Amino acid sequence: MHASQARMWRVYVFLWRTQGLEGTEYQLSREYTLDVYRMASVVTEHDAKKAGAEVVKQVKNPLLSGLLYPGLQALDEEYLKGVDAQFGGEDQRKIFTLAEKYLPNLGYKKRIHLMNPMVPGLTGGKMSASEPDSKIDLLDSPGDVKRKIKKAFCEPGNVQENGILAFAKHVLFPVLDGTEFVIERSKKHGGNVRYTTFTELEESYAKEEIYPLDLKNAVARELSKLLEPIHAKFSADSEMQMIRDRAYPDEVVKKGGGKKGAGGGGAGPDRPVDISRLDLRVGVVISAEKVWHYSGTSEQRTLRAQRFCPL
Known part of the structure; x- marks a missing residue:
């Protein structure tokens, strides 16, 4: 939101005439959820896949979320309230076509769609946030x-x-x-x-x-x-800096680095902070031996397991 405001401010858009709306202000509502089901009941698999062809990663066995996404973007036109037109790159044109075709089926009006050319990436292919x-x-x-x-x-x-x-x-x-x-x-x-x-x-x-x-x-x-x-x-804006640091912790780690010698699964100079590297320690290992074998009675195996799983 702040980055968008800064960009608009740079090209002399009057920010006092703009309004920001977060998706969570309507995406968890009863009405929106019902419309998601209604949209899913009328959109064909062919049209959903075609609509997302340029914005959803294409794989042999796509996730259901990739098929639902074009319909969700179409519903945004209705739930953002007061929307007359949607603006996007040329890669959005198939999603715009889906919105024009299916929103009237739900009783909603068609919107105007504006598109700008796609600037190719510096590396020769499509510009990508992941690259x-x-x-x-x-x-x-x-x-x-x-x-x-x-x-x-x-x-x-x-x-x-x-x-x-x-x-x-x-x-x-x-x-x-x-x-x-x-x-x-x-x-x-x-x-x-x-x-x-x-x-x-x-x-x-x-x-x-x-x-x-x-x-x-x-x-x-x-x-x-x-x-x-x-x-x-x-x-000059500490709030914008805080939001950036929280939204993109990987970038903060890469720029700030970590303490030399910091072991474990935590973050370091080349190890960004994320949940897959959570370092959780609940005790100290004082001994270790192989216990999962088939010798002994079931009672003996249970006792051995309890020695290592006191919780």
Whole structure:
């Protein structure tokens, strides 16, 4: 929620005219639960699977949750109250189609659906939250931005599969809004080059008039400028920092590290905090011997087990 507000504030959205609503405010209600069952009774398996094809991981034997998800997102349009339109990336279009088809079956109206182009990931595939180097995070430092951009796939002359150019087209040029985009180069390599439209930049790159590293440096510089006010706002807001630390403990552990020599199953520099690494100690082992064998009577085996299981 706070990250969304910071992002909207950066592009001059009036926050006092926005309202945030958490899913738990309605997802546990009787009415919503009944509508989940109603939706499940009319949506076919084929349509549910097709709707989630681009947003739900596709496996041979999918979990039932993956089939239910598109219907749940469709119901959000009704339960978020007062919704006229839903906005999302082009990968959401099949879910939008499902909502338009099935919400009227439940007695609810169709909504307007708006979509924006998907910016390809920096590593060449789809941008993914589970692959940190494929995306630029709102809180990435200038150093992180430069590192990720430097590693990105950026083939000379390739304007089709190029995450760096995509960032310039869909993020930087709309924000620059006519302000010059400058690629800094030494005089030895032709001097600085200035562009006021993305089309000019794209044509120049296609002709290989721009070296990939020069393009990367310019994009990294402008992205860092764009994120700078968000960083400043985040640094001055202790509540936002606390929420980030609680929501993403893995990141905190990686940045802060752990105590050297901390043993057991707890967290360390390379061991993030999560429930699978819970270190629970209830006593001290003073001796150990093999007890689960088939010799002896059942009473003897029971006594041996009790020695090790006093609770």
